Amino acid sequence: MTRSVYVTGIGRGDGRQVVELGVMELLSRRTGRVGVFRPLAHDGPDPIYDLLRSRYRLSQPTGTVFGLGYDEAAAHLAEKGTDALVSRLLERFRTVARDYEAVLVLGTDFADTGLPAELALNARxxxxxxxAVLPVVAGSGRDLDSLTAEVRNGHHAYASLGCDVVAMIANRVSDGLAGAAAGALRGQLPVPVYALPEEPALSAPTVAQIAAALDAKVLLGDPAGLSRDVRGFVFGGATLPTFLPALTEGCLVITPGDRADLVVGALAAHSAGSPPIAGVLLTVDRVPGEETMALAARLSPGTPVLAVPGDSFATAGRLMSLEGRVTTANPRKAEIALGLFEEHVDTALLADRLSVSRRGDRVTPMMFEHQLIERSRADRRHIVLPEGTEERVLRAAEVLLRRGVCDLTLLGEEAAIRRRTAELGIDLGLLGPEEVPDGTGAWARAVDPYDSPLRERFAELYAGLRAHKGVTHELAYDQVADVSYFGTLMVREGLADGMVSGAAHSTAATLRPAFEIIRTRPDAEIVSSVFFMCLAERVLVYGDCAVNPDPDAEQLADIAVQSAATAARFGVEPRVAMLSYSTGTSGSGADVDKVRRATELVRERRPELPVEGPIQYDAAVEPTVAATKLPGSDVAGRATVLVFPDLNTGNNTYKAVQRSAGAVAVGPVLQGLRKPVNDLSRGALVPDIVTTVAITAIQAQQGRRTAGGGPGRTEGTEESDEAVEE
Incomplete structure (x- = not known):
């Protein structure tokens, strides 16, 4: 039976998008097919639905999402009455409910709807x-007594109308009152009550949103600059010495276009980081001359400069009522919203109250990714990111911190990292060199290998490890200043639990330090890799598609055993297919014989592990083909771990499946190292980085539970320096 969740309110201004996004995240963790239904809609685009469709890859036909427009509904109500209107909307809802395991219903927004008794209509x-009903109460501007009374009244209103209220949420609660409000209401209502504090980064409009609202002309600025949050406004009219101290972090400078001195001064202050501004808005239809604009572009590349025809006073009036929205155009705000929801709502309890159960063994790509986030959050680890000034890494770092996935060390010059985050409008809350985390949430710190007190210690360690290669202390001192080596040494010394790199470095630059410093586990023959291939209905594990060009039979067997263990660690039941161009005994030759020998070795080493080989890909994954080519096999047609005979085959296959079948390829995930170090593709997107860091954190959790082995293998690692997958 479809389980539906109706997110509604009791009035305007409740910022309900945060809750709608959070509930969709919760539902998509539990079930593979979630539908969306908005009974009544305004004309024009629907920002929250567009965001849900994009973020959760919804395939639902858009025509089924919306019931009626408000004007049509009001006319229908006036002509035929409430029962007729509800009946029509119920018919549209059932069309969605028939096709989906859960449905998120987006209630009316109490804004210019023209409907009488709107709360009662939502309840009906x-x-x-x-x-199930999840009411949201606006907390903005309310004191504690007023807020608690409003929450109680909201619960009574829906419960008295016969609704199944599963929880109450107070949103946009004034600073410092969220905890007190939740505590004051605990036990007073028969349902859980959660309070979400006001989050300035959500209510702040972006420069792009302001430009759209004012129909402003963009004179300067790149997409990253236009995505900056505007946290306040500073109106420029005074002399430069008086004007500069008035600048605040994240402010939009509004000044007449003929004040070139203030434009240049504001951008120079931003470039110096004192303070970083969101941008400049020029009024009265004036623009500084070409030389001034050229200087502005050089002073602070990417910082937006906008122009509008009205004067500053009229422009200010239009800006004061403008608030930020969570939209497809700004995925960063979606991550902030989800982080806020997950921090202040007991999502496990809420899911149980919604009676949304996981669907057996079925794992969709979205469910798999969510499980990674959940597991990494459960036992937070510390990950080092060597590419501390790379934009994608910084954006991923903000997501990781907001979602509480892990603690982070970013390598690079601290001033450069702070300047870059300011330019991108990112808030990492970096700790200072002597600051101690307060233990309340995920934290990040910047460390510069060049002037770190650890550099001397690491140099001594590295010189000792590589003395057999002629590495002196002087050479080691230079080498460990490299961010990849420094990060790897942090992992070796237990100063970080794992490392992720490769967004701006080659695979070899990431793996060579790991082979030299971390080394191979005693129970592993070689270092290898897997990709988690998330198809529409299942997750398959491919190995090795990134590291070993032409493994021999013994190495291939080791890859299979490691890949099976990795699969099991991440919730995929291992059934191993040793792939070849021949199935069973139908073919012969050196390549087939290698796979056949590797299969025998796997059976010797892991008798309990289901393994089949040699076997062709179609016989491994398609039951009808398996019934013909290899009847009676426990693996054929049901394989979950597919081991390729060489890198050429594996790398091309994973990319073909990724691009042609629309699979999500998560990886490469390295296996066989004593501590987790993982590589990124240089084309990695922000979600790819987030997922890889989460996997690394989970590997670190496992490593900590099984720690206690002696030093890793050194033989067999030197030749692996020639890692090839980029």
């Missing part, structure tokens, strides 16, 4: 849909 619809 929720009851007819058989949906």
């Amino acid at each position: 619809l929720a009851n007819e849909f058989g949906a």
Whole structure:
């Protein structure tokens, strides 16, 4: 039976998008097919639905998402009455419910709807849909007594109308009151109550949103600059010495276009980081001359400069009512919203109250990714990111911190990292060199290998490890200043639990330090890799598609055993297919014989592990083909771990499946190292980095539980320096 969740409110200004996004995240963790239904909609784009469709890869036909427009609904209500309107909307809802395991219903927004008794209509619809109700109360501007009374009244309003209220959420609660409000209401209502504090980064509009609202002309600025949050406004009219001290972090400078001195001064202050501004808005339809604009572009590349025809006073009036929105155009705000929701809502309890259960062994790509985030959050580890000034890494770092995935060390010059985050409008809350984390949430710190007190210690360690290669202390001192080596040494020394790199470095630059310093586990023959291939209905594990060009039979067997263990660690039941161009005994030749020998070795080393080989890909994954080519096999047609005979085959296959079948390829995930170090593709997107860091954190959790082995193998690692997958 479809389980529906009806997110609604009791009035305007509740910032309900945060809750709608959070509930969608919760539902998509638990089930593979989630539908969306908005009974009543305004004309034009629907920002929250567009965001849900994009973020959660919804395939639902857009025509089924919306019931009626408000004008049509009001006319229908006036002409035929409430029962007729509800009946029509119920019919549209059932069309969605038939096709999906869960449905998120987006209630009316109490904004210019023209509907009488709007709360009662939401309650009636929720009851007819058989949906659990999750009311959201606006907390902005309320004191503690007023807020708690409003939450109680909201619960009474929906419960008295027969609704199944599963929880109450107070959103946008004034600073410092969220904890007190939740505590004051605990036990006073028969349902859980959660309070989400006001988050300035959500309510702040971006420069791009302001430009759109004012129909401003963009004179300067790149996409990263236009995505900066505007946290305040500073109006420029005074002399430069008076003007500069008034600048605040994240402010939008509003000044007449003929004040070239203030434009240049504001951008120079931003470039110096004192303070970083969001941008400049020029008024009165004036623009500085070409030389001034050229200087502005050189002073602070990417910082937006906008122009509007109105004067500063009229422009200010239009800006004061403008608030930020969580939209497809700004995925960063979505991550902030999810982090806020997950921090202040007991999502496990809420999911149980919604009676949304996981669907057996079925794992969709979205569910797999969510499981990674959940597991990494459960036992937070410390990950080092060597590429501390790379934009994608910084954006991923903000997501990781907001979601509480791990603690982070970013390598690079601290001033450069702070300047870059300011330019990108990113808030990492970097700790100072002597600051101690307060233990309340995930934290990040910047460390510069060149002037770190650890450099001397690391040089001595590295010189000792590589003395057999002629590495002196002087050479080691220079080498460990390299961010990849410094990060790897942090992992070796237990100063970080794992490392992720490769967004701006080659695979060899990431792996060579790991082979030299971390080394291979005693129980592993070689270092290898897997990709988690997330198809529409299942997750497959491919190995090795990134490291070993032409493994022999013994190495291939080791790859298979390691890949099976990795699969099991991440919730995929291992059934191993040793791939070849021949199935069973139908072919012969050196390549087939290698796979056949490797299969025998796997059976000797792991008798309990289901393994089949040699076997062709189609016989491994398709039951009908398996029934013909290899009847009676426990693996054929049901394989979950596919081991390729060489890198050429594996690398091309994973990319073909990724691009042609629309699979999500998570990896490469390295296996066989004593401590987790993982590589990124240089084309990695922000979500790829987030996922890889989460996997690394989970590997570190496992490593900590099984720690206690002696020093790793040194033989067999030197030749692996020639890692090839980029």
